[in-house]
Amino acid sequence: MTIPYLAKGFRYAGLHCGIRPDPERRDLALIVSDVPAAAAGVFTQNRVRAAPVRLCQERLPSDEVRGIVICSGNANACTGPRGLEDARTMTAVAAQAIGCRPEQMLVCSTGVIGRPLPMPQIENGIRAAAARLADTPAAFDDVAHAILTTDTRLKTATRQIDLDGVAVRLTGLAKGAAMIGPNLATMLAFVCSDAAISAADLAVIARRAAEQTFNCISVEGHTSTNDTLILLANGASVRQRAGSTGDSLSVANASDSSRLAAAVTEVCGELARAIAADAEGATHLITIEVEGLRDDREAYRVAKTVAESALVKTALHGADPNWGRIVSAAGYAGVEFEEEHLSLWLGDLLLYHAGVPQPFDVSTASAYLKREHEVHLRLRFTLGPGRCTFWTCDLTQEYVRLNAEYTT
Amino acid sequence: MTIPYLAKGFRYAGLHCGIRPDPERRDLALIVSDVPAAAAGVFTQNRVRAAPVRLCQERLPSDEVRGIVICSGNANACTGPRGLEDARTMTAVAAQAIGCRPEQMLVCSTGVIGRPLPMPQIENGIRAAAARLADTPAAFDDVAHAILTTDTRLKTATRQIDLDGVAVRLTGLAKGAAMIGPNLATMLAFVCSDAAISAADLAVIARRAAEQTFNCISVEGHTSTNDTLILLANGASVRQRAGSTGDSLSVANASDSSRLAAAVTEVCGELARAIAADAEGATHLITIEVEGLRDDREAYRVAKTVAESALVKTALHGADPNWGRIVSAAGYAGVEFEEEHLSLWLGDLLLYHAGVPQPFDVSTASAYLKREHEVHLRLRFTLGPGRCTFWTCDLTQEYVRLNAEYTT
Numbered sequence: 001m002t003i004p005y006l007a008k009g010f011r012y013a014g015l016h017c018g019i020r021p022d023p024e025r026r027d028l029a030l031i032v033s034d035v036p037a038a039a040a041g042v043f044t045q046n047r048v049r050a051a052p053v054r055l056c057q058e059r060l061p062s063d064e065v066r067g068i069v070i071c072s073g074n075a076n077a078c079t080g081p082r083g084l085e086d087a088r089t090m091t092a093v094a095a096q097a098i099g100c101r102p103e104q105m106l107v108c109s110t111g112v113i114g115r116p117l118p119m120p121q122i123e124n125g126i127r128a129a130a131a132r133l134a135d136t137p138a139a140f141d142d143v144a145h146a147i148l149t150t151d152t153r154l155k156t157a158t159r160q161i162d163l164d165g166v167a168v169r170l171t172g173l174a175k176g177a178a179m180i181g182p183n184l185a186t187m188l189a190f191v192c193s194d195a196a197i198s199a200a201d202l203a204v205i206a207r208r209a210a211e212q213t214f215n216c217i218s219v220e221g222h223t224s225t226n227d228t229l230i231l232l233a234n235g236a237s238v239r240q241r242a243g244s245t246g247d248s249l250s251v252a253n254a255s256d257s258s259r260l261a262a263a264v265t266e267v268c269g270e271l272a273r274a275i276a277a278d279a280e281g282a283t284h285l286i287t288i289e290v291e292g293l294r295d296d297r298e299a300y301r302v303a304k305t306v307a308e309s310a311l312v313k314t315a316l317h318g319a320d321p322n323w324g325r326i327v328s329a330a331g332y333a334g335v336e337f338e339e340e341h342l343s344l345w346l347g348d349l350l351l352y353h354a355g356v357p358q359p360f361d362v363s364t365a366s367a368y369l370k371r372e373h374e375v376h377l378r379l380r381f382t383l384g385p386g387r388c389t390f391w392t393c394d395l396t397q398e399y400v401r402l403n404a405e406y407t408t
Numbered sequence: 409m410t411i412p413y414l415a416k417g418f419r420y421a422g423l424h425c426g427i428r429p430d431p432e433r434r435d436l437a438l439i440v441s442d443v444p445a446a447a448a449g450v451f452t453q454n455r456v457r458a459a460p461v462r463l464c465q466e467r468l469p470s471d472e473v474r475g476i477v478i479c480s481g482n483a484n485a486c487t488g489p490r491g492l493e494d495a496r497t498m499t500a501v502a503a504q505a506i507g508c509r510p511e512q513m514l515v516c517s518t519g520v521i522g523r524p525l526p527m528p529q530i531e532n533g534i535r536a537a538a539a540r541l542a543d544t545p546a547a548f549d550d551v552a553h554a555i556l557t558t559d560t561r562l563k564t565a566t567r568q569i570d571l572d573g574v575a576v577r578l579t580g581l582a583k584g585a586a587m588i589g590p591n592l593a594t595m596l597a598f599v600c601s602d603a604a605i606s607a608a609d610l611a612v613i614a615r616r617a618a619e620q621t622f623n624c625i626s627v628e629g630h631t632s633t634n635d636t637l638i639l640l641a642n643g644a645s646v647r648q649r650a651g652s653t654g655d656s657l658s659v660a661n662a663s664d665s666s667r668l669a670a671a672v673t674e675v676c677g678e679l680a681r682a683i684a685a686d687a688e689g690a691t692h693l694i695t696i697e698v699e700g701l702r703d704d705r706e707a708y709r710v711a712k713t714v715a716e717s718a719l720v721k722t723a724l725h726g727a728d729p730n731w732g733r734i735v736s737a738a739g740y741a742g743v744e745f746e747e748e749h750l751s752l753w754l755g756d757l758l759l760y761h762a763g764v765p766q767p768f769d770v771s772t773a774s775a776y777l778k779r780e781h782e783v784h785l786r787l788r789f790t791l792g793p794g795r796c797t798f799w800t801c802d803l804t805q806e807y808v809r810l811n812a813e814y815t816t
Contacts, residue, residue, distance in 0.1 A: 048739030078735055079763040113732025114765045220718035223740035310628035318812025324521025327486050331456030332631035339456055355443055356488040357522045397805040404726025
C-alpha cells in the first residue's frame, strides 16, 4: 500500500490480539496523536447504539483528544451495561499505556453484535500496540488492516493542500462491507490531519462532509449500530514550521477553512465510494446522479430509494437494462412528480424521455453493464435545482450467501 | 383447486391470448357480474402509475361496475399516452362483448414495465373470453391462473358469512411474487362478493382491509406501478332470496357492515400472507409481531423496517439466529426507544430481554429456523398499546438469480 500523505504528528499500531480466531488477522488498532488534537465525530442515528458510540458521543467534540483504540470482530453492541464498562476500560488501558487521561481516548468497535468482548486479550493487545506505535506507512497499513471485517480491500484516501503557505495533510481510512445504510455516518472512518483547527470548527466540517459522502452510500440500507466518522486535527503542520502551540494556530480565515473542508469532503468521498465498491458480494459500483428536483433533499430521497431497490440492484447485476425498475423506484420515493417530468440515462444511453420510453439497443445497454465495473444512472427531472450524487452496488447471489452463512 | 364459496352472480373466463410466448400460459382474464355491482379499489401510491391504474382511479368507486379485464405478462406501465389509450380500448372491447358501457368495465395489467401492449392479440382474447364466461370453479381457476406472473402457486381465499339470515359469500384471488412493497395495496387482488352494499361503504371497507393486510406485507419494499385491490359486491345473495333489486338491499345495520368488513379483511389477509409466502425465491414465511409501542403506526414502522432488512432476511434464510440484525433494524426505523424498552423472541425462544442479551441454545434456534416454513419474530416494547402484525419472506440466492436473469 502506498500512502502519499501521512499527516504529521500521528503514530499507528495494529496487531492480532485474539478477538478473531485466525492469528493472521489483525483485530486491534491504535491511532495516537503526539499532542492533544481537535477531534469531532459523526455517529449512527440508530436508536440502538453500540457502547463505544455512546462513549465517543460523551467525549466529542474535544480539543484534547490523544487517540483512538479500535477493535474488529466484535461490535460491542447490544451488550448492556457490561458493554459500556468494557468500552471505558479499553480507553483507560490505552490512556495509561500512552500516558494521558482516559477521557482523552476514543474507542470504536466493529463486528458481530451481542457478544461480550474478550477483555483480557484486548487489554493485553492494547498494551502491546502502545509499545510499537510508529509514524511509518507500515504501521498505518497495520491499522488499515486491523479495522476491516468482511472488506476485501483496504480503504484509504489522502490529500495535501496548501493553507497560507503551509502544507497540510489529510490521511483517511475506513471499513465497510455490509450493514451500510446512510444515516449521518457509516461504519468506521477516520481522517487524521495535521491542520490546526478548533474542535468546534472541525465538528461543522465533519457533519457537512458526512452529509455529502458517507450519507450518500448504501449497500442494503441497514443502518449499523456502530457507524462512526472521527476527524482528528493536531496542528502539527503549523507547529513544525513555527515551533509554537496554542489557539493562534487555528485555521484563520474563511477561505482556508473552506479549502480544508473541501479536502476533508474529498477524502471522505473517496472512502465512501470505496466502501460502496467493496460491499459484500458486489461486482458493480453504481453511481446515481439525480438532478432537477425542487431541492437537494428531494434529490437525495429519490437517489437513495433507487439505490436501495433490490430489483434495481439485481437487474444491474444481471446486466439487464430493466429501466422500468429504476423509474418505478423513483416513483415510490415519496417525492411529488409526474412521469413527464422525468428522463433517464444509463451511461450515455437515453432510455426514457419526459415520460415516454425511447427506442434503444438492448444489446448495447447490456454490453455496457457487462463491461464496466462502474455504472452510471442519471435521472433528470424538470422541477428545480435540487441534485444529489449517491453510490451503491449491485445485489448478488454472493451477498446472500455471505449473509446467510455468517455465523452468530 | 377447490373453491369453497363462489360468490353468486359472477362469471369468469381466463385464456392464452398471446402476450406470453408460451401457449400453455393463460394471460388474459375476465370477471363479470351479471348485474351492476358496487365496486371500490385501493391503488398504488407510486407516483409512476400504470395506465390501467389511472383508468380505474377515474372510474371508482362506482355502483355500476359490470366487470374487470386483466392481462398478465405486460404491466402497461411507463407507456406514455399510448398506454392510456390501450387501457381504454381494452375496457371498450370488453364492454361491447358483454353488453355494457365502457365506463362500467375496469382494467388491470401486470408484468414487464415500459413495453406497448400487443393490442390485436388482446382484443381477440377479450372477445374469446367473453364468449366462454361461466360461473364454474373451472372458469374461476382459469382466471386465478391468468393473473399470475412469477408466482408459483394460486392465491385464493373465500368466506361465507351469515348476514341477517342471508348467506353472503366472498371470493378472493391475488397475484404477487415480487415488486411487493406495501403502500396501500399490492400487485393485483380481487374480492368478489354477493353482498348487497353501496360502493361508498365498500370503499371504506376496502381501505381498512388493505391497511391491515396488503399494506402489512413486503418482499423487497419496491412499491409497484400496478398495485391494485378491487372489491366487487353485486347483491346477488339478497336478490336470490327476495327476487328484488335496488338500494333497499344494502347491508342495513352497523353490525352486519362490520361483520362484512371483518370477512373482507380475513380474505385479504389470507391472500396477503399467500403473496409473502410465495415471493420469488422465498423458502420461509416470516411473521413479525410488534407490540408495546406508543401507537399502531410506530409498531408498523418497526415491523416494516425489520421486514425489509436484507440482513435480517438473509440470516433467517441461512437458519442463523443472528438477532443483532433484528434489534439493529428496529433501531433505525425512526421510532424513539431505548434498548431497555425492547425484548425479542424467535419462536418461543427469548433472545434479548429489556436490552440485555439472553443465553440461548444456538442449535435449538437454528433447528427451529431449518425445520419451520413459517417463522415468528416477536418484538415487545414497553411504551404503549401500539401493535402490528407484518408478513415477509427470506432473501435467497434464488431471488437474486430470478431478478438478475429476468429479461427486459
